[in-house]
Amino acid sequence: MGLFDKKYCDICGEKIGLLGNRKLEDGNLCKDCAKKLSPWFSERRNSTVEDIKEQLAYREENRGRAAQFRITRTYGESWKVLIDEEHRWFTVTRARDLAEANPDILDFDAITGCRMDIDESRTELTREDADGKEVSYVPPRYEYSYDFDVIISVRHPYFDEMRFRLNDSSVYYEPAAMQQRPMMGQMNSVGRMNTMAAGFDPESNREYRKYREMGDEIRAALLQVMETSRGGGAVQTAPMQQEAPMQQQETFAPAPAAAGPWTCPACGGQNDGKFCEYCGAPRG
Secondary structure (H helix, E strand, O other), rough: OOOOOOOOOOOOOEOOOOOOOEOOOOOOEEEEHHHOOOOOOOOHOOOOOHHHHHHHHHHHHHHHHHOOOOOOEEEEEEEEEEEEEEEEEEEHHHHHHHOHHHOEEEEHHHEEEEEEEEEEEEEEEEEEOOOOOOEEEEEEEEEEEEEEEEEEEEEEOOEEEEEEOOOOOOEEEEOHHHHHOOOOOOOOOOOEEEEHHHOHHHHHOOOHHHHHHHHHHHHHHHHHHHHHHHHHOOOOOOHHHHHHHHHHHHHHHHOOOOOOOOOOOOOOOEEEEEEEEOOOOOEE
């Protein structure tokens, strides 16, 4: 077939417009059918027509779950983690009408881990000298920006993680001149910035602290759900927001364990610390 030959969707049979083709491994997919796939799915190009048909059948079954979903707990602002304790389901979505949007509804026991990534970028600040030229401060000064991503690791036939951003726009922070640092901070195993050792602490910024705490709350809630689903017990009601940090410490503090390396039961990763550096699960 030539480049500009007419193409038809191998799913619905409709003619595909000039810019509407979504190539499959052995066929073509129109943009309308592609919209029905899971938003977390990223392997379309490596999928066959039969693979896509199977996923669309799953998505129609999922629509029934979405209609039955009863929200008992909500976390987040724009992107929200919604929990249905009655059915032991959860979902991540920006939609208000779940039945119409049809977000993927997962069982509690599909969760294998949860972590937060805090991405830091910096831009050097300059000043205008006596000649009107932009020059660096001495020592250099920087403005820092932060973005907060939550990554939920899951067992699912069509995707293995759900990654979403807590903040709609980057959080900017300019330390005082005496707090400026020359090197970028590093992440620890749960996504926290090791900023104190690097020379300043962005926790003094209200917006930074807000999204960091939001991510901690989501992570704690989902790890609690994960542990509860393994034990078969009831999901505990979430504490009041102002009590969340203390409750998280009480709920997720791991029991004393022997020193030395250990294998994470959730993902199989080899670790030395109290939490799995790959999926965030606590040491058993």
